[in-house]
Amino acid sequence: MPTPRYWVYSSDRGNLFTTEIAALLAAALADLGYETVFPAPGLPEPGAERINLVVAPHEFYPLQRGFGERELVGAATSSVAVCVEQPGSQWFEVGAHYAGLAVGILDISSDAVGEFRRRGLDATHLRLGYHSSWDRWGGDPARPRPTDLLFLGSATPRRERILSQEPVLWDCTADIRLFESSRPMREPRDRFVASTEKWDLLASSRILLNIHRDTAPYFEWVRVLEAMANGCLVLSECSSDYGPLLPGKHLLAVPYDTLNAYAVSIIADETLRAEIATAAYDFVRSELKFTSLLEPVCAHVEELALSARPVRKQSDSRPPRPTPPEAPSRAALAASLVADSRVRIRARAKLVLDSETALIQQVDALHASLRYGDPDYAEILTTRAWAECNPRVSVILTSYNYESFIVETIDSVMSSYGVPLELIVIDDRSDDSSVAVIREVMSDHDWFPMILMARAANVGQSLARNMGVARARGEFVFILDSDNAIYPTTLRKLSEALERAPDAAFSYGIIAKSERGLLSQFPWDVEHLCRGNYIDAMTMIRRSVLDEVGGLRSFWGWEDYELWCRLAANGHRAEFVPEIVAWYRVHSSNALHTTNLDINRLFRELRIRYPSLPWSEG
Amino acid sequence: MSNETVVATDAEPGEGSAVLAVEMQIRALKRQLAQREQALALLNRRLLRLERGEDSLPAVSEVGVGDMAAHVLLLRAQMSSLHDENDALRNELHWLRHSKIFRWSRPFREAFYAMRRVFRRR
Numbered sequence: 001m002p003t004p005r006y007w008v009y010s011s012d013r014g015n016l017f018t019t020e021i022a023a024l025l026a027a028a029l030a031d032l033g034y035e036t037v038f039p040a041p042g043l044p045e046p047g048a049e050r051i052n053l054v055v056a057p058h059e060f061y062p063l064q065r066g067f068g069e070r071e072l073v074g075a076a077t078s079s080v081a082v083c084v085e086q087p088g089s090q091w092f093e094v095g096a097h098y099a100g101l102a103v104g105i106l107d108i109s110s111d112a113v114g115e116f117r118r119r120g121l122d123a124t125h126l127r128l129g130y131h132s133s134w135d136r137w138g139g140d141p142a143r144p145r146p147t148d149l150l151f152l153g154s155a156t157p158r159r160e161r162i163l164s165q166e167p168v169l170w171d172c173t174a175d176i177r178l179f180e181s182s183r184p185m186r187e188p189r190d191r192f193v194a195s196t197e198k199w200d201l202l203a204s205s206r207i208l209l210n211i212h213r214d215t216a217p218y219f220e221w222v223r224v225l226e227a228m229a230n231g232c233l234v235l236s237e238c239s240s241d242y243g244p245l246l247p248g249k250h251l252l253a254v255p256y257d258t259l260n261a262y263a264v265s266i267i268a269d270e271t272l273r274a275e276i277a278t279a280a281y282d283f284v285r286s287e288l289k290f291t292s293l294l295e296p297v298c299a300h301v302e303e304l305a306l307s308a309r310p311v312r313k314q315s316d317s318r319p320p321r322p323t324p325p326e327a328p329s330r331a332a333l334a335a336s337l338v339a340d341s342r343v344r345i346r347a348r349a350k351l352v353l354d355s356e357t358a359l360i361q362q363v364d365a366l367h368a369s370l371r372y373g374d375p376d377y378a379e380i381l382t383t384r385a386w387a388e389c390n391p392r393v394s395v396i397l398t399s400y401n402y403e404s405f406i407v408e409t410i411d412s413v414m415s416s417y418g419v420p421l422e423l424i425v426i427d428d429r430s431d432d433s434s435v436a437v438i439r440e441v442m443s444d445h446d447w448f449p450m451i452l453m454a455r456a457a458n459v460g461q462s463l464a465r466n467m468g469v470a471r472a473r474g475e476f477v478f479i480l481d482s483d484n485a486i487y488p489t490t491l492r493k494l495s496e497a498l499e500r501a502p503d504a505a506f507s508y509g510i511i512a513k514s515e516r517g518l519l520s521q522f523p524w525d526v527e528h529l530c531r532g533n534y535i536d537a538m539t540m541i542r543r544s545v546l547d548e549v550g551g552l553r554s555f556w557g558w559e560d561y562e563l564w565c566r567l568a569a570n571g572h573r574a575e576f577v578p579e580i581v582a583w584y585r586v587h588s589s590n591a592l593h594t595t596n597l598d599i600n601r602l603f604r605e606l607r608i609r610y611p612s613l614p615w616s617e618g
Numbered sequence: 619m620s621n622e623t624v625v626a627t628d629a630e631p632g633e634g635s636a637v638l639a640v641e642m643q644i645r646a647l648k649r650q651l652a653q654r655e656q657a658l659a660l661l662n663r664r665l666l667r668l669e670r671g672e673d674s675l676p677a678v679s680e681v682g683v684g685d686m687a688a689h690v691l692l693l694r695a696q697m698s699s700l701h702d703e704n705d706a707l708r709n710e711l712h713w714l715r716h717s718k719i720f721r722w723s724r725p726f727r728e729a730f731y732a733m734r735r736v737f738r739r740r
Contacts, residue, residue: 166656167653167654167656167657167660168653170653171649171650171653246688247689248688248689248692249688252692254664255664257660258660258661258664260657261656261657261658261660261661261664262657262661262696264653264654264656264657264700265657265658265661265696265697265699265700266696268654268699268700268703269695269696269699269700272692272695272696272699385638389638411645414641414642414645415642415645415646415648415649416642416646417642417643417646445641447637447638447641448638448641448642449638487649488645488646488649488650489646
């Protein structure tokens, strides 16, 4: 039996992305009629009849177990390196080390090829292209695309800032799949999709939004080609390497600050969207077929294998190690000491603030008892529409000294559609004119089902919310703060999510933080939750579940986190809606600025309360 | 409850839910319109910058002059499509504002009740 010609290696402990590239390469080689082994086992071995292709050498060699450096170098010298990392990263350098020992270098990025050549290494551009295995659309214009906008990528501050910019993309069906970039993606999880599932998703989406992870304008070729192969329009920010694709004809390439504006306009124009997406589909199928692009590269690789000479001499056989952290300088030590003492001072300030608040609350409660005979006395005001409504959702809005924001917040609730609702406002004894402002709004909007409970004594946010929940008539309650706001579709989307997932205790969506990033952007994951709270209080919770677990409890500004942990410990879960559903106003008196001061103390307390949760060690 | 107050007392049975639906629909449409207009304003600014030559397209790409012209045309198409969409939304808002149901909501309803109170006193 003849020896197979091509042996395609990729690490089984590496990222799924590289495994996908290796699989594509193997499939295209097989299409060209080559005997191909994929995934090839062990380390590449020399042989006149075989060509070893090592995909992502920066992962393949460092992740090998049970081999010494000499064996790795031996394997590298009998292979062609297929590099996939962008220049500028430490991974590129690791890959470049092994690539330098190889008989040839292929790279999927033209920028990286340029970088190799600048270093005197002969590299060849392996342009990726269309492959029929990606195509789940098949050019069928009648295939429904229920998702208007799709985003796939790791969560970086830049991407989150751009996604949160105006105009916020709330008026569409979006699927924003951000995943934590701190861990390698070895298998689909956290809504990270691969292969068939990813291509199906692209074939069901109208637009793929492409945002660079940082300021380097590298074009995400694989993602773009996969979208085009599935008739999904690519709306990308400007990049450095489009050719031979033409912006305006095969994709839209626009400055990052207009991405959302273009998305809004293209969602409203299906004819234009379909026209560009179809042009791109036709182009990649005819001009960018991967087998056609690979054929000349194979001829070149055959020549390289025949010559069997490393692309450079083995002057340094040690791979670059990721740089260890430098010993801190005196200045850095001094700065860290100052920072430590700041944390301690802030923690003490928080304690003082807490006890002061507790005292004020006691005095308030005494006043209320003396005056009204009840420490929980609240003046109650309802609109005409209140009595006759039969709500599905009760919005619980707590108000405390936000007279300048509350009208906008109430107005955002009044703009909701698609679900019967009521608004319950609990004023927690504001010192400003919040109550007067709310009364005026109620008087002007008597058609809207709304109740104001103006407490005579301040009691704190969680107990005020519980008071609202006790008054709620809806099956679901939505928690809202008076300085934030929702979009017209928020309550409908979150209530539909709870209807779709009867086992979910609550639902939540992504929150745009005034063009500074996102909150609640990851799906429900108890391990993630144990590393820190990533879910804002703006959620929709089943009233029955809140009753079951005893409502919200005071927890030094982390009431929401305490509740998520309690729900998780009780075996409950949340349903994530991958769309922007609300916005969070960043201002000087945000609760966030006065909470989170003594994090260690809060974590200790949570561990004691909920020991069954998977807290990390330490 | 003795400490409860109802803001408005002149209720017409059955009227509330219809007004509620229309009022909320109008508000939602206004927000949709605001979002579109925000997008339109941004695209308009971009177009002006491009036409005045104050901006290159795109700053880091190798797109030539022909592509730039194509881009401007595309931008125009986008804006015209958004204009059409916004006109449709405006029409819808206008229709809702002048629909029979809305005529009976504030301020018409308030004026009607005020008049009725005056006549009842007589």
